[in-house]
Amino acid sequence: MKINGNQITPGNVLQHKGGLWVAVKTNAVKPGKGGAFNQVELKNLIDGTKLNERFRADETVDKVRLDQKDFQFLYAEGENLIFMDLETYEQLELHEDFVGERAAFLQDGITVTVELYEGKPIGITLPQHVTLEIVEADPVVKGQTAASSYKPAKMENGVRIMVPPFVTTGERIVVDTNELTYVKRAD
Incomplete structure (x- = not known):
């Protein structure tokens, strides 16, 4: 147009x-x-x-005009990520570089939106928020509560982010996939 x-x-x-x-x-x-x-x-x-x-x-x-279709993440195979079209059940294979560092947030069964131009994928949108478990968090240092201080924590997917001092190992948190930031504790 x-x-x-x-x-x-x-x-x-x-x-x-x-x-x-x-x-x-x-x-x-x-x-x-x-x-x-x-x-x-x-x-x-x-x-x-x-x-x-x-x-x-x-x-x-x-x-x-780009076509947007919903795909479900199935699994990773080497450096390729396998997705399934939710309408036709056809599989789409994308290289992990196409998704970039946010590929770490792909979980089994998660729904993503793929932008297509003439049937060729040119962009991917992950859900805004995902829930992950903290597997490693530094202990709280006494006296740091006066200022808003965040501490590093490692999530189950291996990504490190900064979290508030009250978050401990084993807790599930909600993470913003675009900004790679802590949002809140999971319900």
Whole structure:
């Protein structure tokens, strides 16, 4: 679908210069002299490179529509992660680099959303929060309670995060998968 350069908003996926780019930031500029333009920060969906472009209001760009499908994580096989389409039950194999460091948060049966462009996966979204058990936490040091102090803790998936002093080994906590931060104790 074609849109004008001044209609680009953050989150739009564009086909530009032979690649797929997502608009990260946009800034409408109306200089005193000359025509108005939209200053857009773009991020490549494939390799993550960034690009700053100016789009005039009379320019048109191709806005791309991505398909989003829910998949269930089944298991890891070497460096590959196996997912199942919840509608067709077909399996999808993705390299762990595609998911990145957040692959540590994949648990059996967890549902993820995969973004597809012409049937090819280009992005993955994990659930915002997951519940994990603390397997190692430093003891609380007396006298540190005056200031809000966090301590390091290791979760069952091997990832280390900072937790409040009252969290102990064996407790289950809720973790934000995007920020890699402690949210709350699990119910």
